[in-house]
Structure formats: C-alpha cells, structure tokens
Amino acid sequence: MHPHPPLSSRLVRMLPLLAVAACGVEEPFLGEEAGLLGRSLTVTAAIEAESMTLSPTDAGGVASAGTASGGKELVLSRNGSAIRSLSLPGQVGSLRISARGDTCEGAPRMTVLLNGAQVLQTSVTSTSWTSYVARLPSPVSGSATIDIRFDNDLYVSTSCDRNLRLDRVEFLAPAPAVECAATGATSTTVRQAVGATPNDASDDFTAIQNAIDAASNAGGGIVKLPAGTFITNGHIIVRSNVKLAGVGPETIIKAGPGFLTRTGPWGGYPVITTSGATNVTIADLTVDQSGDVLDGNRPGRLNEYLVDVRKSRNARVEGVSTRNPFTYSIAVAGSSNFCVRNNNTLSATNDRYDQLDGIHILDSNTGHVLDNIVDQRVGTDGDDGLVAHTMGAPVYDVIYARNKVRGGRHGAGMQLALGNHDIYNIRIENNEFWGSPSGIHSRTWGGGTGVIHDITVGGSSTTGNTFRDNSGNAVSFPSALKNITVTHNVACRSGGFLVASAPGNVVRDNSTTCP
Numbered sequence: 001m002h003p004h005p006p007l008s009s010r011l012v013r014m015l016p017l018l019a020v021a022a023c024g025v026e027e028p029f030l031g032e033e034a035g036l037l038g039r040s041l042t043v044t045a046a047i048e049a050e051s052m053t054l055s056p057t058d059a060g061g062v063a064s065a066g067t068a069s070g071g072k073e074l075v076l077s078r079n080g081s082a083i084r085s086l087s088l089p090g091q092v093g094s095l096r097i098s099a100r101g102d103t104c105e106g107a108p109r110m111t112v113l114l115n116g117a118q119v120l121q122t123s124v125t126s127t128s129w130t131s132y133v134a135r136l137p138s139p140v141s142g143s144a145t146i147d148i149r150f151d152n153d154l155y156v157s158t159s160c161d162r163n164l165r166l167d168r169v170e171f172l173a174p175a176p177a178v179e180c181a182a183t184g185a186t187s188t189t190v191r192q193a194v195g196a197t198p199n200d201a202s203d204d205f206t207a208i209q210n211a212i213d214a215a216s217n218a219g220g221g222i223v224k225l226p227a228g229t230f231i232t233n234g235h236i237i238v239r240s241n242v243k244l245a246g247v248g249p250e251t252i253i254k255a256g257p258g259f260l261t262r263t264g265p266w267g268g269y270p271v272i273t274t275s276g277a278t279n280v281t282i283a284d285l286t287v288d289q290s291g292d293v294l295d296g297n298r299p300g301r302l303n304e305y306l307v308d309v310r311k312s313r314n315a316r317v318e319g320v321s322t323r324n325p326f327t328y329s330i331a332v333a334g335s336s337n338f339c340v341r342n343n344n345t346l347s348a349t350n351d352r353y354d355q356l357d358g359i360h361i362l363d364s365n366t367g368h369v370l371d372n373i374v375d376q377r378v379g380t381d382g383d384d385g386l387v388a389h390t391m392g393a394p395v396y397d398v399i400y401a402r403n404k405v406r407g408g409r410h411g412a413g414m415q416l417a418l419g420n421h422d423i424y425n426i427r428i429e430n431n432e433f434w435g436s437p438s439g440i441h442s443r444t445w446g447g448g449t450g451v452i453h454d455i456t457v458g459g460s461s462t463t464g465n466t467f468r469d470n471s472g473n474a475v476s477f478p479s480a481l482k483n484i485t486v487t488h489n490v491a492c493r494s495g496g497f498l499v500a501s502a503p504g505n506v507v508r509d510n511s512t513t514c515p
Contacts (some may be wrong), residue, residue, distance in 0.1 A: 041462065042173040044090040049074035049098075049166035052082040052148070059150075060163075067129060068167040069098065076108075076150035076164040083147050084169075091139040093174030094461040097132045097148065098167035099124050104160035106152070113147040114140065121513060129167055133461035133488065133509070139174050175462040178401045178429075180339030180368045184281030184316030185243040187220030198228020203256055205234035208244075215242045216277075225251050225285065233258035235270050235304075240277040246285030249321050249344075255290040260298065268304025269296065269327065274312040274335075282307060284319040289326055292349055296326025302355060305331035313337050322346065326353050328360040334393065338367035345374045347382035347408055354410055358385045359403075363393035363421070374405040377435060382408020385436065390421040390450055399427045401463075407436035413470065414440040416455070418480060419448040426455045429463035438472030439465075439494060444480055452481040457489060458510070464488035473498050474510075481505070490515060 059080025220241030376382030413433030
C-alpha cells in the first residue's frame with residue numbers, strides 16, 4: 001500500500017445500490033464492431049459502476065463525472081475489487097465495461113471475473129471512457145456475480161497517482177448463430193441403390209450411380225445407403241435435386257483397386273463429384289480415397305478432389321468424414337450458394353503426397369464453412385486446413401465459423417491463396433486454430449495481381465478466434481490487401497498478429513494471454 005491523499009479530497013460518498021437495468025434494446029459495438037459485421041448485439045442488462053460494492057471498503061469511492069453515463073464514476077484508488085451480484089434476465093455472451101485510467105509510470109490493470117472465472121485482463125491505457133469487451137467461453141444466465149479488480153496501484157507523492165475509473169457494465173446477449181443458407185436437395189422420396197452390397201469386394205459404382213440418375217430423372221430424391229463399406233472403381237456424380245446419404249460415419253464409400261484406371265468428368269480422381277448439378281446434398285457418410293494403398297501421384301491428381309462440389313449451385317456437404325486423401329479432401333470449385341458443415345477431414349499418410357488441404361474453396365462465392373473438424377497433421381503429408389483460393393474467378397461472401405482446425409506440416413490453419421482475382425467479403429469467426437505451423441496467412445501465387453480486401457478476422461467480442469499452440473504467427477497478412485479487420489482474437493502460445501499497413505486495416509483488441 002502506498003500512502004494516498006485522503007479519499008475525501010477526491011471522492012464523494014458511496015451511493016446506494018441501483019436497480020439493474022433490463023434494457024432489451026439493440027445497441028451496436030463501438031468503432032469497427034458495428035458496420036463491418038452488419039449486426040448489433042442486445043444489451044440484456046446493465047449496471048452503473050457506482051452501484052458496485054468495494055472490497056475492501058477503503059479501496060476507493062464514487063466521484064462526480066460529467067462524461068459518465070450516470071454522471072458519476074467509481075474510482076478504485078487502491079488495490080481492490082468492485083463487486084456486484086445480479087439476476088440476469090436472459091443469456092449473456094459477453095460483457096462490455098466502460099473504463100478509463102489515471103496513469104502513473106504505467107497504466108492501471110483491470111481484471112474481470114464473472115462467477116469466479118477470469119474473462120478479461122487488460123491495461124486501461126486510455127484517459128477517456130473506452131469500452132473493454134470480454135467474450136465468455138459459453139453463455140451465462142441466471143444468477144451472476146461480476147468482480148472487477150485493480151491490483152497494480154501506484155502512488156508517487158507530488159508526481160502521479162495510478163487509478164482505475166469505472167463507468168458502466170453491460171451484459172450482452174450472444175450473437176445470433178451463423179447458419180447455412182444453402183438448402184441442397186429438398187425431395188424426401190427415398191430410393192435404394194439396388195445391387196449395391198456392402199462389405200464385399202464387388203464394385204458398387206454402377207448400382208449407386210444408377211440410383212442417383214433415376215432419382216434425378218424423376219425430379220429428385222434421396223439415395224440412401226446403409227452402414228457398411230461400398231467399393232467404387234468409378235467416380236460418383238451426384239445429379240441435380242439428389243441427396244446422397246448414409247446413416248453416419250459407418251456408411252463408407254471407398255475407392256477400389258480399379259479407381260485410378262479412369263478419370264472423373266474434369267480429368268481428376270474424385271470419389272464423389274457434383275459436376276454442374278444444382279440443388280444437391282452429400283451427407284452422413286465416410287468417403288475414403290484409399291491414398292494409403294493406391295498411388296495417387298499421377299497427372300490430374302489436383303484437377304478434381306476427394307469430395308468435389310464443381311460448377312454447382314445450392315449444394316450442401318454435411319456430416320461427411322474424409323479419409324486417406326491424395327488430393328484436397330473437400331473442395332468447392334466454381335460454385336455458388338454452398339454449405340460445408342459439420343464434416344471431419346483427416347490426413348494421416350506420411351511422405352507420400354503434398355498439397356493435402358482440408359476444406360478448399362476455389363473460385364466460388366456465397367457460402368458457409370461451419371462447425372467442421374479439420375485435422376491435416378495426423379501424418380506428415382497434410383497442408384492447409386482451410387483455404388480461400390482464386391485462380392479463374394474471385395472468392396467472396398464466404399463465412400468460416402466455429403471450425404476446429406489443425407493445419408498440416410506443409411501449410412497453415414488457414415490460407416488466403418491469391419491469384420489474379422480478388423478475395424473479399426470474407427468473415428473468419430469463432431474458429432479454433434491449433435497445433436499448426438501458423439494460424440491464418442495470405443500468400444500470392446504465380447505473380448497474381450488480385451487483392452485481398454474487406455476481410456474480418458474476429459471482429460467483435462462474440463466472434464473472435466482462438467489460436468492455440470501454433471509455432472508461427474496467429475495472423476500474417478503481409479501484402480496485397482486493404483480493409484482488413486483483425487480484432488478480439490486470442491493467441492495462446494502462438495505468435496502475434498501481423499498485418500501490413502494499408503488503407504482501412506485495423507488490428508486491435510487482440511490478446512496474447514492464455515485464458
């Protein structure tokens with residue numbers, strides 16, 4: 001404890017507790033958090049800081065402040081806590097604390113706990129009211145206790161006095177969940193693949209393809225496969241208005257011994273492709289390219305991909321597990337209005353292949369990549385986990401959210417791969433990038449002239465990404481970009497956030513402290 005001037009000379013008496021304000025009104029985040037995401041968050045409850053109880057009681061007091069929301073502020077002038085319990089009227093996904101600091105050989109440190117768990121620790125460097133946002137690991141409701149702590153007090157006689165000043169605490173509802181817009185095939189008519197027999201050595205390609213063709217010719221339907229392993233020596237094409245579905249990971253479509261004797265419609269080796277179809281779904285099965293036993297190193301390997309959404313509109317790939325790839329696992333190429341959701345990719349081979357990306361969006365627009373588990377580093381051959389890539393057309397209006405991603409030895413958690421067309425209007429939010437050579441990076445290929453612009457990584461307290469145990473930078477955007485927002489992300493045992501200086505670029509409110 002440092003000796004301080006008497007509190008009575010700087011503060012007014014503590015005020016009685018005020019009622020919790022159950023607002024239920026829409027209020028946008030400050031600064032870049034408002035317009036870029038096109039969303040605002042609901043303030044479910046708010047308290048004025050002067051209604052909080054100090055511990056110890058001589059840790060500070062209430063002072064008049066004309067710029068504070070209630071005309072008063074709570075000043076923590078000694079090490080201590082400001083505490084308040086309340087009943088929340090709805091779910092809360094984040095907190096917003098309005099605070100300012102008096103610096104003295106450094107800024108005051110503010111630590112915020114909710115129900116005993118730390119949700120934020122930051123230096124309050126601004127001397128004017130600033131919003132500090134803490135996003136919660138999971139929504140909270142019911143009874144809650146907020147504890148705001150000041151623990152680095154410093155007083156230098158006749159020189160300076162370090163204090164933490166609090167105005168208001170707001171409890172914000174969780175952001176609306178991002179969901180896919182693409183519906184895929186909608187027909188509910190079920191058709192069996194007559195002649196497809198699981199768990200034997202026979203080729204089931206013709207039986208499955210005939211069922212798909214018949215369903216499409218009849219106006220649409222579901223081709224349903226039971227549990228078991230189905231061998232294909234051909235490349236299955238899902239036609240318009242058809243859903244190819246299994247019963248879960250135990251339905252396996254596996255490349256057979258004759259799989260490499262012919263190519264798919266675009267000169268590659270897909271196990272399943274949509275090849276120009278509209279209103280299509282691939283769901284609830286495992287797709288195995290047999291790259292562990294076949295030699296996929298041949299011309300055309302990268303012309304088509306294990307699960308290949310190609311030149312299609314309104315396509316869904318959902319609940320699909322990919323195994324033993326020798327090319328990209330799930331790719332969307334030259335397509336629009338797509339959904340890649342709740343899939344599981346895995347690269348486990350060693351020293352056989354390169355360029356084994358997990359989910360690769362190429363020359364496509366208007367889609368969602370959501371809730372996937374991508375692990376490209378079980379073996380040594382894996383490359384990028386997620387990719388946005390331009391070659392013959394731009395990639396734009398794509399949301400990558402809630403994915404858990406480990407990039408492979410040859411790549412990163414996510415790459416923005418730039419050719420001669422732009423990558424823009426991309427949101428990357430609420431993902432976990434872990435155990436990768438780097439988190440998210442950009443790279444220009446083949447002397448590409450495109451520009452990366454209008455990209456949001458994180459963007460708000462409820463949409464930030466987590467980067468954990470990555471050996472390189474969490475984010476690295478070195479060039480060919482503008483209007484890049486990298487905010488409210490957490491890098492834990494990872495590198496920092498590197499974005500080249502360019503018009504409209506914002507890098508702020510990121511943390512390198514492990515929660």
